[in-house]
Amino acid sequence: MTRTVVRANGLTKRYGSFTAVDAVELKLEENRIYGLLGRNGAGKTTIMQMLTGQLFPDAGELSVFGREPAEHADVLRRMCFIAESQRYPEDFTPAHVFKSAPWFFEHWDAAFAEQLVADFRLPLKRRIKKLSRGQLSAVGVIVGLASRAPLTFFDEPYLGLDAVARHIFYDRLLEDYAEHPRTIVLSTHLIDEVANLLEHVILIDQGRILFDRDADELRGSATTVAGPRAAVESFVADRPVIGREGLGGLASATIDGRLDQGDRIRAAELGLELAPVSLQQLIIHLTGTDLRADSTEGEVAA
Numbered sequence: 640m641t642r643t644v645v646r647a648n649g650l651t652k653r654y655g656s657f658t659a660v661d662a663v664e665l666k667l668e669e670n671r672i673y674g675l676l677g678r679n680g681a682g683k684t685t686i687m688q689m690l691t692g693q694l695f696p697d698a699g700e701l702s703v704f705g706r707e708p709a710e711h712a713d714v715l716r717r718m719c720f721i722a723e724s725q726r727y728p729e730d731f732t733p734a735h736v737f738k739s740a741p742w743f744f745e746h747w748d749a750a751f752a753e754q755l756v757a758d759f760r761l762p763l764k765r766r767i768k769k770l771s772r773g774q775l776s777a778v779g780v781i782v783g784l785a786s787r788a789p790l791t792f793f794d795e796p797y798l799g800l801d802a803v804a805r806h807i808f809y810d811r812l813l814e815d816y817a818e819h820p821r822t823i824v825l826s827t828h829l830i831d832e833v834a835n836l837l838e839h840v841i842l843i844d845q846g847r848i849l850f851d852r853d854a855d856e857l858r859g860s861a862t863t864v865a866g867p868r869a870a871v872e873s874f875v876a877d878r879p880v881i882g883r884e885g886l887g888g889l890a891s892a893t894i895d896g897r898l899d900q901g902d903r904i905r906a907a908e909l910g911l912e913l914a915p916v917s918l919q920q921l922i923i924h925l926t927g928t929d930l931r932a933d934s935t936e937g938e939v940a941a
């Protein structure tokens with residue numbers, strides 16, 4: 640039986656008259672990888688800060704490992720939160736960070752951390768304030784992975800990481816998760832890059848949950864048909880279309896819902912091509928929200 644690790648009912652956070660998180664209902668299950676997605680300011684960090692006991696909710700009920708997280712050391716000990724801009728004591732080096740990690744994380748794996756240091760080519764003895772942006776992110780990623788905390792949050796962990804380093808992170812995360820299952824929450828703009836990692840997708844907008852769905856269900860839930868405009872229009876005539884594009888006599892349309900064998904044969908007869916919709920495209924279609932537009936990174940997923 641799967642255990643529920645996090646349960647939030649009506650979770651709300653206000654800053655003055657502004658409601659940053661608005662009556663959020665959330666359930667996170669044991670040993671799953673969640674994507675917490677949303678535009679800048681959607682409320683992702685605020686939600687994670689409440690779940691990790693760093694912020695008190697203004698309303699609602701919150702249970703993490705069966706208790707209110709704030710001020711419960713036994714709950715906090717089972718969590719690791721890697722913030723976008725992690726702060727470290729002045730004059731600390733990565734070596735100091737990794738040496739002190741076992742004090743905070745009982746499942747800390749020093750050998751795994753060492754391997755990750757080599758993978759990311761991280762200079763262990765350089766002062767943290769002298770590290771490049773990407774190297775600083777690598778410190779956080781290594782702590783997040785090697786801590787093996789039962790509930791791990793990565794809040795946009797990739798800032799400044801180049802494409803190679805980001806893929807090392809994704810690969811190591813998946814490999815280690817397969818051997819040491821735990822609950823992981825990844826907040827990111829780079830949906831297509833992490834799409835294959837995610838088992839569940841939670842999309843937040845303006846403090847509210849827009850949808851909360853199994854990633855496999857979501858992936859197969861739409862198809863794009865492309866070809867001559869008249870053929871596309873004839874094929875989609877009585878179907879729910881969630882997006883259209885066109886150029887001259889060519890068009891493509893994205894249909895919400897699965898196609899059966901008969902549909903596929905008919906599409907082939909009409910000379911249409913079928914393609915699955917990526918998670919990123921689907922989110923844009925379903926919400927009219929292009930998360931990539933907010934990315935501060937130059938290199939975003941295609």
Ligand SMILES: Nc1ncnc2c1ncn2[C@@H]1O[C@H](COP(=O)(O)OP(=O)(O)OP(=O)(O)O)[C@@H](O)[C@H]1O
Pocket residue numbers: 654659677678679680681682683684685686
């Ligand atoms: N201390 C604060 N005082 C006032 N407003 C705040 C405070 N912290 C956050 N906010 C506001 O609450 C909203 C949610 O912020 P949050 O950091 O949770 O968003 P986010 O989804 O993590 O965004 P990003 O992707 O940009 O990191 C934003 O509009 C933000 O400006």
